[in-house]
Amino acid sequence: MSAHAVEVEGVAQVFGARTIFRDVSFEVETGEVFVILGGSGCGKSVLLSLIVGLRKPTAGRVRVLGQDMYAGDAGAHGAALRRIGVMFQSGALFGSMTLLENVMLPLEMYTALPREGREALARAKLAQVGLGDAAGLMPAEISGGMAKRAAIARAMALDPPVLFLDEPSAGLDPTTSAGLDALILELRRTQGTTFVVVTHELASILAIADRCIMLDRAAQGVIARGDPRRLREESADPTVHAFFHREALAA
Amino acid sequence: MGLTVERRGAARALVLSGRLDATGVGGLWSDVVRAAAAARRRALILDLSGVSSWDAAGAALLLAAERAHGGSVALEGASADVAEALARLRQAPRPPPAPHRDALGWLYRGLAAIPGGIAFVGEAAVAVLRLPRRARLFRVADMLRHADEAGVRGLPLAVLLGFLIGLILAFQSLVPMRRFGADIYVANLVAIGLVRELGPLLAAVILAGRTGSAFAAEIGTMKVNQEIDALVTLDLDPMTFLVLPRMAASLLVMPALTVVLELAGLAGMAVVLMSSGIPLAAISHQVTAWVAPADAIGGLAKAMVFGLVVVGIGCASGLSTGVGPRAVGQSATAAVVGGIVATILLDGLFAVIFFRLGW
Numbered sequence: 001m002s003a004h005a006v007e008v009e010g011v012a013q014v015f016g017a018r019t020i021f022r023d024v025s026f027e028v029e030t031g032e033v034f035v036i037l038g039g040s041g042c043g044k045s046v047l048l049s050l051i052v053g054l055r056k057p058t059a060g061r062v063r064v065l066g067q068d069m070y071a072g073d074a075g076a077h078g079a080a081l082r083r084i085g086v087m088f089q090s091g092a093l094f095g096s097m098t099l100l101e102n103v104m105l106p107l108e109m110y111t112a113l114p115r116e117g118r119e120a121l122a123r124a125k126l127a128q129v130g131l132g133d134a135a136g137l138m139p140a141e142i143s144g145g146m147a148k149r150a151a152i153a154r155a156m157a158l159d160p161p162v163l164f165l166d167e168p169s170a171g172l173d174p175t176t177s178a179g180l181d182a183l184i185l186e187l188r189r190t191q192g193t194t195f196v197v198v199t200h201e202l203a204s205i206l207a208i209a210d211r212c213i214m215l216d217r218a219a220q221g222v223i224a225r226g227d228p229r230r231l232r233e234e235s236a237d238p239t240v241h242a243f244f245h246r247e248a249l250a251a
Numbered sequence: 252m253g254l255t256v257e258r259r260g261a262a263r264a265l266v267l268s269g270r271l272d273a274t275g276v277g278g279l280w281s282d283v284v285r286a287a288a289a290a291r292r293r294a295l296i297l298d299l300s301g302v303s304s305w306d307a308a309g310a311a312l313l314l315a316a317e318r319a320h321g322g323s324v325a326l327e328g329a330s331a332d333v334a335e336a337l338a339r340l341r342q343a344p345r346p347p348p349a350p351h352r353d354a355l356g357w358l359y360r361g362l363a364a365i366p367g368g369i370a371f372v373g374e375a376a377v378a379v380l381r382l383p384r385r386a387r388l389f390r391v392a393d394m395l396r397h398a399d400e401a402g403v404r405g406l407p408l409a410v411l412l413g414f415l416i417g418l419i420l421a422f423q424s425l426v427p428m429r430r431f432g433a434d435i436y437v438a439n440l441v442a443i444g445l446v447r448e449l450g451p452l453l454a455a456v457i458l459a460g461r462t463g464s465a466f467a468a469e470i471g472t473m474k475v476n477q478e479i480d481a482l483v484t485l486d487l488d489p490m491t492f493l494v495l496p497r498m499a500a501s502l503l504v505m506p507a508l509t510v511v512l513e514l515a516g517l518a519g520m521a522v523v524l525m526s527s528g529i530p531l532a533a534i535s536h537q538v539t540a541w542v543a544p545a546d547a548i549g550g551l552a553k554a555m556v557f558g559l560v561v562v563g564i565g566c567a568s569g570l571s572t573g574v575g576p577r578a579v580g581q582s583a584t585a586a587v588v589g590g591i592v593a594t595i596l597l598d599g600l601f602a603v604i605f606f607r608l609g610w
C-alpha cells in the first residue's frame with residue numbers, strides 16, 4: 001500500500017454541457033491536514049463526493065487508502081469506506097434519530113460493543129465536539145452549526161484514519177470554530193488522523209492546513225497549490241492573492 | 252411611458268418618453284418589442300431623449316427591442332449610464348431555449364423510467380440474496396415500525412372502505428337481481444368479487460395512497476438532505492437498510508389489510524341483504540358454500556404481490572428524487588400513480604394466469 005492516504009489523478013466532472021472541473025490531481029500524505037479552497041460553486045463538494053466514492057467522475061481515478069473507489073470488488077470497497085469518515089456540508093444527520101443514535105449507528109453496525117459501551121462512546125464523541133448536553137435532541141431541533149458538529153462526531157465514531165469534512169466551520173461562531181480547529185489538530189497529533197477539509201475560513205486554514213489546493217470556477221480546475229502561508233506571501237495570481245488578503249482589504 | 256414610431260430616412264425610430272422604469276415599461280413592453288420586430292429589415296433607432304427616468308427594467312426593455320430587431324440598433328439621446336447598463340445586460344448569457352414540451356412527454360418519461368425500474372428490481376433481488384451476510388443492516392425494529400404505520404394505522408380506513416364497498420355493491424346488484432328472483436345470489440356475487448378482486452385491489456390502493464407516498468416522501472427527503480449519501484459512505488447499503496424493511500413490512504401487512512377489508516365488505520353486504528329480509532344464516536351459507544379457500548388464498552397471494560410492488564415503487568421513486576423540495580412532492584405523486592397503475596396492470600395479468608390455471 002502506498003504512503004498516500006488519498007490519490008486523485010486527472011479527475012474531471014461534467015454535468016451535461018457544464019464542465020465543473022477537469023484534470024484535478026493531488027495526493028494527500030498520511031497524517032496531514034489537506035485543505036481544499038475555492039469560491040462557492042467551484043465544485044469543492046462535488047470533488048469530495050467523487051473522492052469518497054459517491055459519484056464516478058467523468059474521467060480520472062481516485063484511490064483512498066490504496067483502494068480504487070470505482071474498481072475492485074465490493075468487499076474491498078466496503079472495507080475502504082469503513083476506514084473513512086465523511087461530514088457533509090449540510091450535516092446529513094439521519095432525521096428520524098436523535099444525535100446520540102446518529103453517532104451510535106456506525107458503532108452498532110460495525111463493532112461488537114454492547115449497548116452501554118456504544119452509548120458511552122457516542123456520548124464521548126459528542127462531548128468532544130461540544131455537544132455533550134444535546135445528545136437526546138433530534139436533528140430538526142438544533143442549529144446548522146450544531147448539526148455540523150454532530151455530523152463530525154458521527155464521522156469520527158469509528159476513529160477512521162481519514163476524515164473528510166465539508167465546510168466544518170462555516171456558520172460557526174469564532175470560538176466554536178477555533179475549538180474545531182483544535183480538535184482537528186489534536187486528533188492528528190494523538191491518532192495520526194489524515195484530514196481533507198473544505199473550508200473558507202482564512203483563520204482556520206492558516207491554523208490547520210499543511211497544504212492546500214485552490215479550485216476556481218472560471219479556470220475549471222486547480223489554480224494554486226502548496227503551503228497556504230507561502231501562497232499568502234508569494235502567489236502572483238490575482239484570485240489567490242485576493243482570497244488570502246481579503247481580511248487586509250476589509251481592514 | 253409613451254411610444255411613437257417615426258420614419259427617419261430609411262430607418263425606423265422608436266421614440267420613448269416618460270418613465271422608462273419598472274413601473275413604466277410593463278404597459279408598453281410588448282408594443283415596443285413588436286415595433287422593433289416589425290422594423291427588422293431597416294435600421295432601428297431607439298430615441299430616449301424624452302425619457303425622464305430609467306432603471307434596470309428599462310435597460311432590459313431596450314435589450315429586448317434590440318434582440319427582437321436582430322440587426323443594427325442605434326441609441327439616441329441616451330445618457331452614458333443607460334448605454335453602460337445596456338452593455339452590462341448584453342453580457343449576461345442568453346437564457347437557454349425552453350425545453351421542448353411534448354404532448355406525449357409523460358409517455359416518454361414513463362418509458363424512460365423503465366430501465367431504472369428494472370435496475371431497482373435487480374438491486375433489490377441482489378440485496379435479498381446478500382441479506383444473510385448483511386443481516387445487521389436489516390433492522391427488525393424498523394420493519395415493525397413500518398408495519399405499524401402501514402398496517403395497524405391503516406385498518407380503520409380498510410374497515411370503512413370495505414364496509415361501504417360491500418354495502419354499495421350489494422345494494423346496486425340487489426335491484427336487478429331481484430327482478431329475476433335471485434336476491435340470495437347477491438351474497439355469492441359480492442363475496443366472490445370481494446375475495447378474488449376488490450379486496451386485494453382496494454388494499455393495494457390504500458397502501459399506495461397511505462404508505463407508498465409516505466415512503467417516497469420520507470426517502471426522498473433523505474435523498475435531498477444527503478442522508479442517502481451519508482448511508483453509502485458508512486457502507487450501509489440503502490437497499491438493505493431502507494428498502495428491504497419496508498418491503499418486508501408490506502408482506503406482513505397486506506394479508507391483514509385485505510382480510511379486514513373483505514370481512515368489513517361482507518358485513519356491509521349482510522346489512523343490506525338482511526334489511527331486505529334475507530336471514531343471516533342464508534347469507535352465510537351462500538358465502539361459505541361458494542367461496543372456496545383457494546379463492547381466499549389466491550386473493551391474499553395477489554395482495555402480497557401488490558404490496559411488494561406498491562412499496563417497491565414508493566421506495567424507488569424516493570431514491571430517484573431530484574434536487575429541491577418540489578422533487579419530494581413529485582416523488583410522492585409518482586409513487587401513488589405508479590403504484591395504482593402497476594397494481595391494475597398486475598391484476599389483469601393475474602386474471603389471465605388464474606384463468607389459464609383454471610382457478
Ligand SMILES: Nc1ncnc2c1ncn2[C@@H]1O[C@H](COP(=O)(O)OP(=O)(O)O)[C@@H](O)[C@H]1O
Nearest residue numbers: 015020038039040041042043044045046047089
Ligand atoms: N448533481 C448535479 N447535477 C448538476 N450540477 C451539479 C450537481 N451537483 C453540483 N452541481 C453543480 O456543480 C457546481 C459545484 O457545486 P458544489 O461542489 O456544491 O460547489 P461548492 O464548491 O460550493 O461546494 C455547482 O455549480 C452546481 O450547480
Ligand SMILES: [Mg+2]
Nearest residue numbers: 044045089166
Ligand atoms: Mg459545497
